[in-house]
Amino acid sequence: MFGLKTLDVGIGMALMFLFVSLICSAVREFGELATKTRASTLKAGIVEMLGSSRVEAFFEQPHISALYKGNYQGALVSSILSWIPFLGRTKLPSYIPSGNFAKAALQLIRSETTLASTAALAVSDVRAWTGPVPGDQKPEDDLRKAVRSILDSTGDDLNALQTGLEQWFNSTMDRVSGWYKSRTQIWLLVIGFVAAALMNIDAITVMQRLSTDDKLRDQVVAQAGSTIAECTKDPAQCGAPPKQGGTPDTLNTKLDNIKAATAQMTQVSWPIGWSGGYPDPQFKLLSSGPSDKNDAAAAYAAMTGWDQLLWWLGIIGGWLITAIGVTFGSSFWFDVLNRFMVVRSTIKPDEKSPKEKSKS
Template structure:
């Protein structure tokens, strides 16, 4: 009885794992196509400059940092990371005929701030340039005050000390960007999981019922799952995207990937983004095919259409019965593939420890 329960949990976890990676791939695909990371990075840069609490000539705190952000993106260390022209629309920044970078190395952030704090930008009026220079100098002073020793601040701050302080200042603040991005993707992943649950009718309660009653199906799914655990890159679970500069498999696939891990060369960024989109589409197709090959109890073929003449009302009743199972599935998908991958491994170990060795069974018989 305990082995059967473990097998049901393994089968259910396989479903969640497959669709967690499908949903993660779909979210990654949308994010890649929409280039949302660049917007999150821009928002993070704005927050960093707001955190510096720069002040005007009268000593009043300045809340509008759009001028700083525009000058920052136009500086030589950052401008080399993207194509197009930076434009300011109200308080918003965008790039005409191009895209903002999705990644800015900390050393480039430091180089840009140092450059702008020491030299007047040549593409703005002198009075505005002086104000911008003063505000970037305040950002530099804050970084030194936080991360440099007292004797290395002010006029005693060497270029190396300034750069190191700004790098640490940027890295510490990008941790907040990561948390924003994770929360954003988590909500998107929940919505995506629900869409997949409805589209493929991945009803948790129906799956449990079928697995508890169909021993042949349960055995087939568990056997395949245990076999997949013994290979480095299970074909049904693998997620790979070269545009992020690494390859993730099921053991580390999740929804907390932070903005910007790609190459800093614009042409290479575009090529990697296109390759990423291709790989993600192929990954989604591969995992859905894998799910179909296992014969998982999902899909609308098991739902009997209303034949009592109730029409759309009958369908509403059916959907109402399926809704709880869809919601549970969406929440399970939102947990992420790493959790389900690890759980399958743990359940497999428990199952192996509990199940008698065949030779011992034969001897006992």
């Protein structure tokens, strides 16, 4: 039966994953600052939509150039510097509103027609532009296909065409966001594993200790309650995105999240960390007493090489589980923790702590 002890272990594991996720997501954001992969991924999506020959002209359009400093060539990075953090990052925008894209695309189309510079663009001009280019043996590009498809479905309406271009852009950006999220998941897995190894956060050992140590479990549940209260007041502390119209999330916020998470981890005696070059909580489990390091060292030395390898593989497996948990993100673990705490609050006092039997 699902009991309070099992629920408290789940609360402890969710809280641990929340703390580690906050640290790793903040590290990932620092990496994003150094490399600006959002901007380069967005540019790759624009190239796919418009073709490489139109990219510079697109980013030079007023509706797009207003979103970054300088000109297109100045925003690019030299291939020699591309691998160097900060120096090798693109200065192109990380986000383009769909309305800006549609207006810039229409201006691109206009520049490829034979209209005079002062003439207004009409739907008939766009229709003519979507036709085959005389003497052009190249395959038809995606922009022409998309515009023709939009005109065929909406009719000869320039406003409808702009709306269709916005929808095309949004649907493509959903796919581009998928590219970015996939890369982010991989980075979080790597960062999570490195963090778990450096801090020796072995999910298996943590769960074992929570299952057997009543004092630790009570401390963790109390900490979970205070964490829920703090994150409810300030959701950014638990990695929640800023509300619409609110103050944008900053790197200072991410740095504060790292400090807060590490401080929280030290408030409770979590079974993590290293001591004397050995993973401390796992090493202590080898001894007959909780703090007898000499006994643990003797037990470790008495193990065969194969047993020592299996022992380390078990620890590495725990680090990997921690890393996998990180990929779900801090918002996910905050939601799980919150649900667990709500369920716990509904348990009757008698179920939490059975009454003592009468001595009479």
